[in-house]
Amino acid sequence: xxxxxxxxxxxxxxxxxxxxxxxxxxxxxxxxxxxxxxxxxxxxxxxxxxxxxxxxxxxxxxxxxxxxxxxxxxxxxxxxxxxxxxxxxxxxxxxxxxxxxxxxxxxxxxxxxxxxxxxxxxxxxxxxxxxxxxxxxxxxxxxxxxxxxxxxxxxxxxxxxxxxxxxxxxxxxx
Numbered sequence: 001x002x003x004x005x006x007x008x009x010x011x012x013x014x015x016x017x018x019x020x021x022x023x024x025x026x027x028x029x030x031x032x033x034x035x036x037x038x039x040x041x042x043x044x045x046x047x048x049x050x051x052x053x054x055x056x057x058x059x060x061x062x063x064x065x066x067x068x069x070x071x072x073x074x075x076x077x078x079x080x081x082x083x084x085x086x087x088x089x090x091x092x093x094x095x096x097x098x099x100x101x102x103x104x105x106x107x108x109x110x111x112x113x114x115x116x117x118x119x120x121x122x123x124x125x126x127x128x129x130x131x132x133x134x135x136x137x138x139x140x141x142x143x144x145x146x147x148x149x150x151x152x153x154x155x156x157x158x159x160x161x162x163x164x165x166x167x168x169x170x171x172x173x174x
Contacts, residue, residue: 011062012071018055019072022048023079028087035093035163091141094164098135100124104154105132111153112136117146137164 029044055075059068101108109119109132117136124133138146143161150157 019075
C-alpha cells in the first residue's frame, strides 16, 4: 500500500481544504444569485470556479491515490455545511415575517415598533375567530431579536418568515 504515505495524506488534505472552500463559496454564490446580488455572485463564482479547477486537476493528476477521491468527496460534503453556516452568520438580505396572533397582536405591533421595526397590522379571521395579522419587514440578521420579542409577549403567535428578493422604499431600521 504505497499510497499510505505522508505525502498521500497531505495531498488528500489539500484537496479536502480546496473543496471545502470551493463549496462554501458555491453555496454563498447560489444564495447571492437567488437574492439578485449580481456583483457578489460574480465574485463568489470567480473564486469558487478557480478553486474547483485546482482541486479537480489535482485529483485527476493523482488518480493512483484513493485518498484524493475521499478528500474530494468529504470536502464537497463539508463545504456545503460550512457554506450554509457562513451564510447564516452573514445573514445578508431581507425577510418578511408574518405574525398571526389571536389575542396579543396590538401589543406585539407596539413592542416591535418600539424596538425600531416597521409593522403593518391587518385584521383577519382564523378558525376560532378574529386574529391580528402583522407584517414585519426586516433584515435577516434581526430575525433572532424579533422572534425573541414575539415569543416573550405571545407564545401562541404563529410566525412565517419568507425571504425577500428585493425591497424598495418604506421604513428600514438602520
